[in-house]
Amino acid sequence: MTDAAAAETSFLPVVVAIDGPAAAGKGTLARGLAARLGLAYLDTGSLYRAVGAKLLAEGGDPADAETAAAVARALVPADLGRPDLRSEAVGTAASQVAANPRVRAALLAFQRDFAASPPDGKAGAVLDGRDIGTVVCPDAPAKLFVDASVEIRARRRMEELQQGGGDAIYAAVLADLKERDARDRNRADAPLKPADDAELLDTTDLGIEEALERALAIVQRKTGLAVTKQA
Numbered sequence: 001m002t003d004a005a006a007a008e009t010s011f012l013p014v015v016v017a018i019d020g021p022a023a024a025g026k027g028t029l030a031r032g033l034a035a036r037l038g039l040a041y042l043d044t045g046s047l048y049r050a051v052g053a054k055l056l057a058e059g060g061d062p063a064d065a066e067t068a069a070a071v072a073r074a075l076v077p078a079d080l081g082r083p084d085l086r087s088e089a090v091g092t093a094a095s096q097v098a099a100n101p102r103v104r105a106a107l108l109a110f111q112r113d114f115a116a117s118p119p120d121g122k123a124g125a126v127l128d129g130r131d132i133g134t135v136v137c138p139d140a141p142a143k144l145f146v147d148a149s150v151e152i153r154a155r156r157r158m159e160e161l162q163q164g165g166g167d168a169i170y171a172a173v174l175a176d177l178k179e180r181d182a183r184d185r186n187r188a189d190a191p192l193k194p195a196d197d198a199e200l201l202d203t204t205d206l207g208i209e210e211a212l213e214r215a216l217a218i219v220q221r222k223t224g225l226a227v228t229k230q231a
C-alpha cells in the first residue's frame, strides 16, 4: 500500500462532544464550533425530543416504556424536522423517555454512526447532548461540559420560547428546568455528568461570542483543528 493509501484508510473523523444541562447554551456553541471548524453537527436532544413529540401526538404516555421504545425504533429522519420539537411539553416528554434504557439503546447506533461517518465528507462531527462524552463517544479527543446557573438558563429558555411566539412564565420555566435536570442527573442509565476528561465551560457570565471563542480555543488545543471559516 502506498503512504497516501495508508493515510486514506487510517483517516478517523474528529469528534467533539458537548454535554451539559438544559438551556446551558450547548446547541449554540455546538453549531458555532461546527461552522467555524468545518465539521458536521448533530443535536442528539432532537432524537429524544422527536420520540417525545411523536408519543404525545399519538396520545401516548411517555411513562409507557414499551410504546416509547417502539416509537424510538421506528424513528425516521423526517421526524427530526417536526415543528413542535422545541416546546417545553416536548422537552419534558423527551427527558421522560430518555430515562428508558430501551429508548437510549434504540438511538445509540444512529449517533455513533453519525460520529464515525459524518455526512458530506466532513472531517469530523460535533455532537451535543447529555452523555456524548461518557457513553456515545467516550474516545472523543475534545469534550466540553457546558454549564450555567439555573436562573440564567431559565432566562435564556424564556427568550427562546418567546422568540418562537410562545408564552412563557419565568417561575414555570425555572421549575421545569430544575425538574428536568434532576431527572437527567439521577437516572440510572447514562446520567448527565461530566466525563472525567471533559473541560468545564461555565457560560453564566459569558455572551455567545465570548463563550464560542473559549470553546474554540479548548477544541483547537485538544484536536489541532484549524478554523476554516472566520466569524
Ligand code: CDP
Pocket (backbone or CB within 6 Å): 021, 022, 023, 024, 027, 044, 045, 046, 048, 049, 091, 094, 095, 096, 098, 099, 128, 129, 130, 131, 132, 180, 184
Ligand atoms: O435543548 P435542551 O437543553 O432543553 O434539551 P435537549 O438537548 O433538546 O434534550 C431534551 C432531553 O433529551 C433532555 O432533557 C434529556 O433528557 C434528553 N437527552 C438525553 O438524555 N441524552 C442526550 N444525548 C440528549 C438529550
